Amino acid sequence: MEPNAFMYLTVAAVMFAIGVVGVLTRRNGIVVFMCVELMLNAVNLSLITFSKMHSVAAAAGGAAANVNPAAGSMMVFFVMCVAAAEAVVGLAIVISIFRNKLHIDINDVNIFKW
């Protein structure tokens, strides 16, 4: 069976669910950040799959002939840029927390808790 859209989307869904479980269970702040990156990548994979799917359907003259086939690739590009910015700011916050508390156990970082 040739790989179809559902198989790619299932792989993306598995990766996203793994990211969700990782964010909920891990206690190391940096690993939690890496799980967020994993979830962003899973969403990127599904965006490219949808883009390819609509592009193929438009080339075949289907109902999706008036979609913009560039939207998916552009979206993934901008998600990557924002993810890079997010990683930089997040790691700066992690370094700042480590400097104050000498650990980054996120169960113990609750200075905003009222």
Add this chain to the structure above:
Amino acid sequence: MTFDSIFQIAFFWFFAILGIAGGIGLITQKNPVMAALSLILNFFSIAGLYLSLQAEFLAVIQILVYAGAIMVLFLFVIMLLNMQDEQNQQFDVMKGLAFLLGLGFFGELLFVFNSFMGKSVSGAFPLGKVEPIGMQMMTNYLFPFEMISVVLLAALIGAIIIAKKHSYK
């Protein structure tokens, strides 16, 4: 079944299984460095899946930006902070609950994606190459492209201000 389609199937399953194995390694490894290396494995296999979808530009960007730049940043911070492995790794009620939540979320996603069963993704993809993406970026998406530079500049300045040592202490 031709040789071409067998190769296509093998390519897909190889990178799909490798990527999921990398994700599982990320959440099960105690050592943060090993978790980061598992995530790099996952990023490479996602780049492989992009290639199989003929999105060549994004596959290259995935390896350069994610597996290259961002993960080097993560590894650099992990080794800079010299943290211990997580101690309490045994299975407790909250972790079981989180696992069930993730499983339920996965079921929901499959339920939604079920309507895309059998939709073909094999065929020409004119937007995978560098040239059409560059054309789109400089015409239709010029304003977001300029705004992303402002976002990156803001992240740069913000990271320096957050992470630097405050002199008033």
